[in-house]
Amino acid sequence: MSFVSVRNVFQSYGDRPILERVSVEVEEGCFVSIVGASGCGKSTFLRLLLAQETPSRGEVSIAGQPPAREPGRDRGVVFQKYSVFPHLTIRDNILAAEELSARWGRLWGRARRAARERADAALARVGLAHVADQYPAALSGGMQQRLAIAQALQARPRILLLDEPFGALDPGTRLSMHDFLTELRAETPMTVFMVTHDLSEGFKLADRVLVFDKTRWDPDAPERWGATITYDFDARHGGIPFQSARAPHAA
Ligand SMILES: Nc1ncnc2c1ncn2[C@@H]1O[C@H](COP(=O)(O)OP(=O)(O)OP(=O)(O)O)[C@@H](O)[C@H]1O
Ligand SMILES: [Mg+2]
Missing domain, CATH: 3.40.50.300 (P-loop containing nucleotide triphosphate hydrolases)
Incomplete structure (x- = not known):
């Protein structure tokens, strides 16, 4: 099949x-x-x-x-309209995506540090490492869409x-x-x-x-x-x- x-x-x-x-x-x-x-x-x-x-x-x-x-x-999904969280920093947007898909909800301690490292690696991958601490409003359309794709891919x-x-x-x-x-x-x-x-x-x-x-x-x-x-x-x-x-x- x-x-x-x-x-x-x-x-x-x-x-x-x-x-x-x-x-x-x-x-x-x-x-x-x-x-x-x-x-x-x-x-x-x-x-x-x-x-x-x-x-x-x-x-x-x-x-x-x-x-x-x-x-x-x-399954990860990306819509035409940017589906990022405007009130979270770029890095926290990626972390939130991982928390949403995590079995136990919010991540703490060592798990959170590891998730943060993965988020930074994902941001480097999509060319957004230099804006990790900024908010989505500071990004161009292409950057926001790269963030949305990185978010969708975070749960592999x-x-x-x-x-x-x-x-x-x-x-x-x-x-x-x-x-x-x-x-x-x-x-x-x-x-x-x-x-x-x-x-x-x-x-x-x-x-x-x-x-x-x-x-x-x-x-x-x-x-x-x-x-x-x-x-x-x-x-x-x-x-x-x-x-x-x-x-x-x-x-
Ligand atoms: N939940 C819903 N209740 C009633 N009608 C709906 C619902 N969702 C979509 N429709 C209708 O179903 C049709 C198909 O919608 P859909 O969004 O799948 O089209 P689409 O091919 O993606 O169009 P577009 O290229 O404009 O995005 C449309 O006429 C839409 O108005
Ligand atoms: Mg459509």
Whole structure:
């Protein structure tokens, strides 16, 4: 069985279908980009992987289990809007992330000193060591997003969920964030799901690019049908459909 398995998932809000017949199997370590029109259900799909929502129908499993509801060590998440704590210093933001995922809540004594060393190492890794004692308001957008990524990675998650993480950044900062993410992945093998509105960013960073769209469209009732995965591209092999790249001799 694959690491992340989504089988025939439907999700509705009230009587309004958002996603329908969504199925995808993802191997551990794969980087998956998700693209699609605004409102088609991309963030909803991430929420299903986070178990913030349960599908109306169908199944989601991670490593053979339904995803845990508690924020845990297995999944880290970064949203487009900076998800850092404004009232904590940069270092304490990283420590707070670790405390949130720690089994016993607040860290004390030796455990706290060790966590502080790990936080400083993480800040050095994302180029923020020199601002460890400052507050997030002092950081540029790119720096805040690097902090948010460092926070998400602090618990060493097996899955990183990124919802338009670079959408608010200027083009130069965006490019340096691409390099940063590529370096991180070379160091730490993680499975990544990244929602983006930038198709070239999706293809550049990912192994697979999933396109969400509606296959049925009623002009008199545009909200009648949900979206599904209409394309699954192999981004490492010139964007041919993913399955045929895996099985080149298949008919
Ligand atoms: N909790 C909710 N209750 C009711 N409707 C919701 C809820 N969450 C999302 N929706 C609706 O579901 C649809 C899909 O939302 P979603 O946020 O997943 O889209 P998206 O593809 O991420 O869009 P965008 O690209 O704009 O971020 C939207 O029309 C949204 O208004
Ligand atoms: Mg969204």
